[in-house]
Amino acid sequence: MSTMRIGFIGGGNMAASIIGGLVASGFPAEQIWASDPNTESLDKLREVAPVHTGSDNHALIAAVDIVILAVKPQIMKIVASDIAASVKEQQPLIITIAAGVTSGSLNGWLGGNTAIVRCMPNTPALVRSGATGLFANAKVNATQRAQAEQILQAVGLALWVDNEAQLDAVTALSGSGPAYFFLVMEAMQAKGMAMGLSPEVAKQLTLQTALGAAQMAISSDVDAAELRRRVTSPKGTTERAIKLLQDGGLEGLFSQALEGARLRAEELALELDGE
Template structure:
């Protein structure tokens, strides 16, 4: 991995990546995180032993990689404030902000830069994330390797070769945890209606989701095959699956993901001011 990395922003996602990097052996002394507030930075410094600063430009001036981890609504102002130092330093720029295309980020930073867009998700906070990455034409093979290593510190990394596909990544994995939380919520409520205590229903639903995901990851079978393996002809699981299929669960999910991807495209246009 590159020798010096600066995180512009020190919120939850930046902290998760920093923690994963350190757990994977990256030296804290080579990491800097910035925030407008010293009070906000103090816990980050104490927890990880990294450098912290309220001066974005100074922190970037020695960086090989700059991770933009601020809210999309303030990204343009932050990037324009870094333009001069970024043009001098020429680091790899990685953005973990949703809804901002690489062209806008590069333009705000002065142009002609290696930019990687990353769409992570919230399970990155517990080291079980899934991230889609896109690189513009100026990103080298080595820089791709660096970006992969950095994001693999908190989970799975998948590259897409067309930036528009990040909207699909947003629909599947970026927003995806909420779909499963909704399923857990619904299963808990159903369990309660069948007589289980709420805590019992919640723990059973959560462990079942965890177990199903682990089985799917570790098996060479498709989800469809694994589903069939649970279903005995005329049995309880078959009855439940028939009900879900009859209620058009597949259509509901497809329409939900379509709506999510459509909103991601709208946000990119709005935030990029294109």
């Protein structure tokens, strides 16, 4: 990795997060390029690390070995079509973090025969606690797979999926997942306040409980179901709360929610493919 040159087309929050993670892990800032038409975005990137910045995507592609497309899905076709000739000439590894844009569509927009890794990171990557699913098309070699994995590991967990359709499941589970936990935190905090706790106490207890539960689950050698059983004493307060949640259909609601998110991810891909 230390000999590779990485370029970011798009200088938003996710690009800044990945750049920050790379530099924090020891990757040289002078081997990172970023391109964006917004000078304010580039100024913010230089606050993260002293990387090369500019607005010429073609010059960036000529300078690097790996191009990370960090633009919004709605403008991906325009950006990809514009850089197609440069990509064909330089043949860099393309990594895309745009949701809903399939590798097949991107490959076509880039002129074909392109090595593409498609990634689905989530927003905790902004604090280097992300969870990312990755898929590589047939043009990606073993070295490029390892490079893509190392880049995304700079902002958290990075796992490969067997086929591209599984990225829709990744989107439903971890891509949208932070919002599910935020909703639970929101409900817990609100009820804590309703039971007489101050807003600050309710907030801090909720957040620390969420953090502690996640850390226990990560460090434990048993699954979440067993951890739940271990803290649910017979005829105790937790047992009553869990029973009420289950009687209310919590598991079924989560199943429906994740399936709805997965189906919506499929729909978005079809909509973007048709543009």
